[in-house]
Amino acid sequence: MSLRVLLCLLLAFLSPTSWAEDNSSLAHTGHPAESGWVEVQGTSLLNIPNLNIEEKTVWRYPYENIPIYIQNQTIKGVLRSPSGMAGSEVAVSISSFNTSAFLGAFQAKDNSAKILGKVSRLKLNRSGEASFALNKTYNGMYMISVIDENNSTILSALPLLVTPGEMSLDAPAQIMAGDVLTLKANISAAENASKIFAAIMISRTDYENASVNLNSSGTEEDLNSTISLGNKSVAMRGIPRISSELLMQIIALLPMDSAVGMQETKGEEAEIILITGAQWEKGSYILICGVYSPGRGLLGIKEKMIEVI
DSSP: OHHHHHHHHHHHHHTTOOOBOOSEEEEEOSOGGGOOEEEEESOEEEEOOEEEEOSSBSOSSOBSEEEEEETTOOEEEEEEOOGGGTTOEEEEEEEEOOHHHHHHTTBOOOSOOOOOSEEEEEEOOTTSEEEEEEOOOOSEEEEEEEEETTTTEEEEEEEEEEESSOEEEEOOSEEOTTOEEEEEEEESSOOSSOEEEEEEEEEHHHHHTOEEEEEOSSSSTTOEEEEEETTEEEEEESSOOOOHHHHHHHHTTSOSSEEEEEEEESSSEEEEEEEOOTTOOSEEEEEEEEEEETTTEEEEEEEEEEEEO
């Protein structure tokens, strides 16, 4: 089980679900003249490495981050549609995340977009904008879609994650290279069940140089992904399956200036020890901590910046 949670955290770090904190999130078509945007508010964010979708797409590098909400939190945001759509009506939906539907949104417009999940119809103002508030959701992965029903095209699609609990991290803002970092993590709304807290610390420079390449015809079976960090990479086909072999492949990607630690507990708090090296480069490091329950899955995840001096 420890292998499982560590692999989940590593995949979250190196794939399109890596973590940061902010106040808003944007997803757009990438074409300035006809951009459609979703901006959500009041949430922490998943900060993504370089994402390349190797298809003839209408969107190019559309995501810088993915939102994280807490269970039962209302999802609020603003639609920013092409100016030419001012005064028109669009459909906004939230549905359980579907890989085929998400990847299909990146393919060339073919007038075949379908609305999934719970739908709201909004009228855009003179600036092509409209505010929205979506129903409270249970934990899981979701997708917000904005569709122009006049020609059945997707204006924007934004994945988001809803977790059962909210994490807090207590760690020093600065440490000396070679010091031991003690991280105290807490998860709210935790049941008296076994939980595994896991943490990764990695150089911000290395993190920002990580990339994820996706290639697919739009189905999970045809999905090919390559995770690269520096001159190392690992290729996967289909949705990644948790295994010790894949774990070892991903750990091999991590640079020398990185640390991994974990602790299992039935409580709401955990103390994790991360050992740095005296030879570590000075500068900013990203500390990512997640908590996993064998019975409930991912309970929460959080990021913090650490300065190595």
